[in-house]
Amino acid sequence: MEPTTGLILRRITQTNLSVAAHKLATLILDAIAWKDGYNGLSRGTAAFTLSALAEKMGVSRQYLSVLLSELETSELQLERAKPNGKFAPWIFRFSAFDEESETHDLVSGEGDTSLSRENNNKTIFSGLIEITPSSNVFQTSWAELIKAAKATLPCWNIDTQVIWDRFLAFNRSRGNGRVPAGFLLGFMRRWRNSPGTTPRPEVKPSQKRVADPKERELLRQMQAAPTANRQFHASDLCRLIGHAAYEARVLDVIRKFGCQRFSATLAVHGQAVLAGEISR
Structure with a gap:
């Protein structure tokens, strides 16, 4: 089936995500180009700088990274890339909706005289x-x-x-x-800047502080263990304390903070790193 805004939105609402991750996925969906060439984007992609995305979400850059990781590991399979240089926006796409059929080339032919x-x-x-x-x-x-x-x-x-x-x-x-x-x-x-051209750095908005002490504590624990190493952390911790104890810790964090399992898992890993049970 050809992916549409409605199809992806239904999948977003059906996917087990935190409330903030649902909001982030919807923001990205709203900016997706459905025609090649719209705003210079390829079909099915959206573009944001992380600072702009964090500002739209009203969260810090650190927490935005957590939310992006949650979407990347979810059934939506969010992918992001930066093909146009360090200071250019990130390109986002939901790879779960990839079509096997080739995308048609939408560049106009010479017989087309409309603007x-x-x-x-x-x-x-x-x-x-x-x-x-x-x-x-x-x-x-x-x-x-x-x-x-x-x-x-x-x-x-x-x-x-x-x-x-x-x-x-x-x-x-x-x-x-x-x-x-x-x-x-x-x-x-295919633009190439002249040698010596200094790219304009993106303006970083002031990071919004998390007011809720519980949310601050949860974020502190999650940040103690890098998200990219979460699978290694889970394996190391299960080997150390056993799978049942690991699951008990995750459920305890969910009950204590009222968060989704993904965030709770990262917090458990962070607790273990802070306690010296596993390495960062």
């Missing part, structure tokens, strides 16, 4: 671009599309006019007089 197509109110690059000696991009129909698409691409911090000028120069050097609009998106995706 854009609309599908579910999301715009993709299509049509033809005339390669002129020089022009002001803001006097063309392409400025808004470039501004929207570059937000998640390697050229995210480059002026729109500079992108346009380089694109025209690139095609003039190859003798192109008219090219499909998809060429512009491809050009932006």
Whole structure:
């Protein structure tokens, strides 16, 4: 079945997650592009910086990492990657909904002369671009599309006019007089900054403090053991105290803090690290 917003939303509500993780999954779902080229994204992906995502969630960056790990290990199988450089946004996708069939190429052909197509109110690059000696991009129909698409691409911090000028120069050097609009998106995706260009660091918002003492204590315990090592921690602790005792500790944390099992498991590992029972 072709994945849709409704299908993924139903799966999110049916998945055993903490309330905060449900909210995070919904935020990511809301930003997913369902057409290749929408905001420069591939179909089925969303883009956020971690600082922006933490601000939307109203949580600290540390707790956001815990929530992302919860989604990654859940049935939703959240994946994230940073293919466009250190300071570019993270790209998110729910891999549980991968289709075996190949995704159709949505770049327009030369016979298509419309500026854009609309599908579910999301715009993709299509049509033809005339390669002129020089022009002001803001006097063309392409400025808004470039501004929207570059937000998640390697050229995210480059002026729109500079992108346009380089694109025209690139095609003039190859003798192109008219090219499909998809060429512009491809050009932006393959953008390379000049040597010595200093990327603009992302602005980090002030981290929101957790007011509830119980939540603060739970977070402290969870942070004591790195999430990436959770399987090793579980194995080491079960070997040390036995599976029954391990399960008892997890249930005790759930009762004490009212959290989901995933958070409780991390807290149990953190307690063991703090007590010196297992290594970090």
